[in-house]
Amino acid sequence: APSRQNFADRLEAALPPARLALLKLVAQRAHQRRLPVYVVGGFVRDLLLNRPSQDFDIVVEGDAIALARALEREFGGRVTSHSRFGTAKWHIAEIRVSLLKNALHLDESNANDLPEFLDLISARTEFYDYPTALPTVERSSIKLDLHRRDFTINTLALRLDGRHYGDLYDYWGGYADLQRGLIRVLHSLSFVDDPTRMLRAVRFEQRFGFQIEERTLQLMQEARDLLRQVSGDRLRHEIDLILAEENPLPALKRLDDLQLLTAIHPDLHWEPHLAEPMRKVLKDPLEPAWCLPETWGGTPIRRALAYLVWFLPFSTEKSLSLAQRLRLPHHLREGLKIGTSLVPTLKDLPNLTPSQVVARLDGVPLPVIYALYQLYYDTEVAAVLHTYATRWRHIHPVTDGHTLRTMGLTPGPSYRRILWTLRAAWLDGQVQSADQERALLEQLLASRTS
Template sequence: ESASQRVSESATLPAPPSPLPAPRSTLPETLDFITARTEFYTHPTALPTVERGSIKLDLHRRDFTINTLALRLDGRHYGELHDYWGGFDDLRQGLVRILHSISFVDDPTRMLRAVRYEQRYGFRIGKRTLELLLAARPLIDRISGDRIRHELDNIINEENAAQMLTRLHELGLLEAIHPDLSWDDWLHSQISNLEPLDPDPAWNLGLDWKEIPLKRALIYTLWLIRLPRAQARGVIKRLRLPRALKNPIRAACCLWSDLPDMSEAKPSEITARLEKIPSLAIYAAYRAIDDPGPSSRGFYGIRAALQAYVTRWRDIAPHTTGHDLQARGLPPGPKFKQILTTLRNAWLDGEIENADQEVELLDRLIREA
């Protein structure tokens, strides 16, 4: 049998069957291996002191009973459930319940986590747990801004963040964090309708704002945008918001208070006002105006102006350059900027519409100079 015959015959053989797809795993992508630990608090609201301990002591330091369940993985005990505090029954009943009466005293941030679990899973906070939560509410004032912000960040990252924040408000926890950390139906609507969050590329926002997820950055900005500047500064300080958010939030508050005065402003005046403002602040105002609430004061016309600034106005520039002015005999100096700004404003306000009209205006400005 020739080699060519063997090749020909092999070419007609059916292809081997495709390998079956690997079964999808429901396991997490990562697993943490830790030593069983116990902990104690030297005083209320302090961070815990941690020592090695038994599995029972380790589970006892959890925040809620539904987080105290453990499965054995060893030999013939594989799959046995450790449930010392009724966590499995609470899980079936949809109940968020703390392990001991001073749990919220030891760590007041557990109050925020209780709400997060309640709203995430559609559970309810147990009656006694709720009583203890309300009693411990003033202790939140002793928790550092960094720890509180970490819990708020976790809530903001959740799919139903608006409902969680509404629940925090209902329980008086937002006011306990800071008296000016208010919440209302307008904010609930804003945050609920935030996603899908896909701003036009013209806003230059991307998926992150200076390494902060855009959703989180925008929620904090919308949350504070209607506050007077002094009150916003107080909340920013209390939550120890990062520098990347401080300036946009302050700028957004200033912009929001200025919007009524901008309703009759020329495009050139609006452009001059917006050029120094971070795009996150402008975008937050743009989103907020979409549903400004009962005191809209004609904001919808301003919303169109904000979009026009982002998509057109900020990129408009005159044909004339500084080199052209020098060629016309003008010495470099402050007059350069004044003339170029006047030319640009004329384009923005529709006073000139072509290059010839720009030259006519330039001639007049040079004569006046």
């Protein structure tokens, strides 16, 4: 099935010189060993769609680990490998790669375009012993390697070695589907083998403005309920990938329309009114005055905010059940617990004094408040949340525990009470200067001793 088409020019135009030189070097060494090598999958798909990416894996029809070790012996770097999968990682971001730089004729400036490592993968097939099991792996031809992939558009390969350089290998009809804009599985048990592919189908369909092919759509409807058996970690991973898309909203709506969300959890839905707050937390600049952290408990902030926006409108019970199903990280679960119990009281906020607001919101994680702010955008509630986050939460008295100790007060629970009274007085405008605070403090201490 090597088609007569050759995409060498496209490849040359897409890659920066350093990466191209590296690719050619690997191809040449493979050729010397009579090993066919290919770039495959998403890289080729994107190249043919004229939206090239720079990251490629190399598939070797033969022993990829041996090839990687030979490259390591000749040029340095370091190889790590998994013999079970026949995969090797050639780490080249190291001191000893000067040999490599010489071989590639690179100067310092474009040597920086080299990747940190290169993945070399032996062509392999996978068997699923029973539906949804993890696969058993075996060495094989490129054709069978491509057959285990999710959709035809991801099965295209460009061969790199010798006179085959740039030849398109299209065993499974991927090129035609790419032209027609179709997402198509390779066989009728694809979604049974791996139900997460249903989420991937929607992601690719919406990213490229394609259509899920008719028969594939039918298979999806038939396999939908298998999502129930997929682990939360695997589902969350696919949803994270959707949230990281350039525009995730159409994909979320499509998942809902296809009833894939309810298959994951009966309460999981996409609501159109979430589109606006979701877009704001995923795409718009986060309001700088809030000083949000970049990550929250290890989760990138935008992803964390997206889950909060999605699940905070639920009751505490439902929201925690969803978080449990997707095995959301601990911080998010805690945030949802606190946030959902806050929601029923939010409508009172505009009638409270600043100190009463602070008493309610201190202890609520800032990302939770930001998500609520976006959910209530343009309401009085949002205005209060904004003022709290950008001003009131930063207001503290001049006095601190240390001051109280130097004044001879025995440390104890009274510290908290006194400091809170001072802070509340600042917040509510009863104290407006350090002198006034001092006067209030002395008054408080006098009333205690009397």
